[in-house]
Every structure is written in C-alpha cells, then in structure tokens.
Amino acid sequence: MPSAKLDPIDRMILAELQADGRMTNVELAKRVGISAPPCLRRVRTLEEAGFIRGYHADVDARALGFEVQVFASVGLVSQAEADLSAFEERCRNWPLVRECHMLNGEVDFILKCVAPDLSTFQTFLTEQLTAAENVASVKTSLVIRDAKDEPGVPFDVLEARMAAEA
Amino acid sequence: MPSAKLDPIDRMILAELQADGRMTNVELAKRVGISAPPCLRRVRTLEEAGFIRGYHADVDARALGFEVQVFASVGLVSQAEADLSAFEERCRNWPLVRECHMLNGEVDFILKCVAPDLSTFQTFLTEQLTAAENVASVKTSLVIRDAKDEPGVPFDVLEARMAAEA
DNA sequence: CGCATTTGCGAAATATTATTGCGCAGCGCG
DNA sequence: CGCGCTGCGCAATAATATTTCGCAAATGCG
Numbered sequence: 001m002p003s004a005k006l007d008p009i010d011r012m013i014l015a016e017l018q019a020d021g022r023m024t025n026v027e028l029a030k031r032v033g034i035s036a037p038p039c040l041r042r043v044r045t046l047e048e049a050g051f052i053r054g055y056h057a058d059v060d061a062r063a064l065g066f067e068v069q070v071f072a073s074v075g076l077v078s079q080a081e082a083d084l085s086a087f088e089e090r091c092r093n094w095p096l097v098r099e100c101h102m103l104n105g106e107v108d109f110i111l112k113c114v115a116p117d118l119s120t121f122q123t124f125l126t127e128q129l130t131a132a133e134n135v136a137s138v139k140t141s142l143v144i145r146d147a148k149d150e151p152g153v154p155f156d157v158l159e160a161r162m163a164a165e166a
Numbered sequence: 167m168p169s170a171k172l173d174p175i176d177r178m179i180l181a182e183l184q185a186d187g188r189m190t191n192v193e194l195a196k197r198v199g200i201s202a203p204p205c206l207r208r209v210r211t212l213e214e215a216g217f218i219r220g221y222h223a224d225v226d227a228r229a230l231g232f233e234v235q236v237f238a239s240v241g242l243v244s245q246a247e248a249d250l251s252a253f254e255e256r257c258r259n260w261p262l263v264r265e266c267h268m269l270n271g272e273v274d275f276i277l278k279c280v281a282p283d284l285s286t287f288q289t290f291l292t293e294q295l296t297a298a299e300n301v302a303s304v305k306t307s308l309v310i311r312d313a314k315d316e317p318g319v320p321f322d323v324l325e326a327r328m329a330a331e332a
Numbered sequence: 333c334g335c336a337t338t339t340g341c342g343a344a345a346t347a348t349t350a351t352t353g354c355g356c357a358g359c360g361c362g
Numbered sequence: 363c364g365c366g367c368t369g370c371g372c373a374a375t376a377a378t379a380t381t382t383c384g385c386a387a388a389t390g391c392g
Binding site for chain 2: 377379380
Binding site: 006011017064065097142146150 | 221
C-alpha cells in the first residue's frame, strides 16, 4: 500500500499540487488530462500512500515580524543515540527552531531558526541552545538574504529520469 | 496595502492555513469564529497583501526517489555584489539546489540540495557547483535524518508577543 | 455629544466544486 | 475467447465558494 508505482499522470498531479496546493480538483483534472472523479481518487490515493504529507500556506514570516533567520551548527558532547534523540526532542519543543537536521561530518546538527529580532535570538541562543545539556559547540550564521527558497521535489529532474529509464 | 495591521482573527487564519492549506473556507470560518463570507474576504486580503505567498502540497521527496539531502557551504572568490548575484542566479537554475541563503561570517552561502542518489549529487558537486565560476570552496554535509522540518512561522511565539504588547 | 462615514459582519441567493454511484472499455490470464 | 481486475468518464447529489445586500458597531469630526 505505501508504494504502488506512479504513472506520469500521478507525477503530474504531484507537480501541480506542489506548485499550487489549492488548485481545485476540476482545474487539476483539466491540466493532467483526465476527468475530475478519477483525478480526485488519485489525489486521495497519493495522500493515503504518503506521497502527499499535507498542504500548507506559505506565510511570509518577515511580514509577520520575524525579521531574523539564522542557521546554527551544533556539536554535541555525546553522540550516543539516546543523547542524539534527546537533543532532537528538545529542538522539536523550541518554537524558534523550525528545522533540525542531523548531519555527518564534524557538525552534528544544523538548525534553521527564526526570531522577531536579534536580541530575541541571542537570548534563545545563550539561555536555551548553548545552555542545553550535552551541547558542546554552537556556531551561528545570520541569513542576509534568500536567493532561492523552494523546498520540495524538482519534478523536472524526476521526469527526465523517468524518461531516461524508458 | 502591503501592510495593514493584523487582528487576532487574521493571525488565526494564517496559523490555520499554515497548518492545513486545503482547509475549506467553511471549516476555517468555523474555527476562527466568523461566518464564511468575511472569512473568505480576509483570506483574499491576506493573499493580496503578501502575507500568504501561496499554497503547496508537501510532497515526500524520499518516496519519489530523492534519497539524498545535502547541505553545502559555499565560499566565493569575490563578494562583489555582481558576483554574489551571479552565483545566486546560477543556484536558481540548478534544480538540485532547493534553497540558497546568503550568510554573514566565513561562509558566503548555504545551499540545501536534494538528489536521487549519492553519485548524482557527486556529479553535480564536481561538475557544476565546485566548477562554477568564482566558487572558491565548497564543504558538504550529508543529512542523516530530519528531526524537525517545519518551515513557517511559529504562531505561538507570535501570539505571546502580541499579548505581551497589550 | 450627535450625525456622517467607514469598516466589517452575516443572511440569502447563485455559481462552482467535490463526491458518489454506476456502467463501459482495456488488459492480463486461464 | 471469456472472466476478473483496474481505471475511466458520465450523470446525479451534496458541499463549498462567491456574490449581493442590508445592518450594526466603531471612528471622525463639527
């Protein structure tokens, strides 16, 4: 169930919904070239199979007063699984931390953080993050500007790959 | 227009749509405590004012065969604005690069990349990224796992802040 | 204060969309 | 060559979105 295979229409559906998650099913069906009912069935199937995790409005954080975006590289004292998990759990509970990725190499984690202003972030940094148990080192970098910010799947690459296999 | 002020209902709308971008307007109206027509008007206004940039399905990249996620720290030879812009433009044209953030500090950019497999990424790294004009250094880190991946606005922080101001 | 103006709400009507039920066609297999 | 499976599309029904309109509270000013 989790992974039936996807045909070109399924991939088109995913690409369209990634680009515009609020597209009506009628419009979507038109674009992928089938009628509305089977289109909706496919979407439901993709959702249930986990290909689509959810839908989200892309809200402008800056417009809402979150002026500061920071990447933090974190090294831990202990990399035992229990300690890694403990740190991850802490990250999940820090609202200012929006992403927490475990890495290979010298740094153990990279965090993407947001804050209303620098001083709020500094407070978080010194009182929470750096002060957290098992944290050995934290190096932060302020984001000056975003040249590209499009999380998601590059469907053009995917299609090229599928075409190549055929 | 770009920035009328937001009342608590607007912020609730943003929070709800960030959490579920496909919520029906009827359901949304119910949750924020107003009737459907004014609710829809507010949503449209928020969209036009730029608080909502768009809506996107959250597609599972791994399920689609993008097994590899990598952060790349890039240093340039020249940080003249023209050169920075040129690099950013190149990033926008690389499908495997999903995010490109300019940073302060020693590293000039951090890139979030995806790829179907390691060798695809290696090829991109050596033939495209490292080889690109003006690129001085590239350091990559493979993502082992994601503990948290919720880009977006921490509305709980926002509401606390608004409450404090009152 | 008190009246004009503005702003935003909600009921009702209408247009679109989502969703369900069902029959038909293509495909693999015995 | 016929049975069963899969997936499509048509048609009907249920929900939603969207527009229209009138009302009431907040605001500004004489």
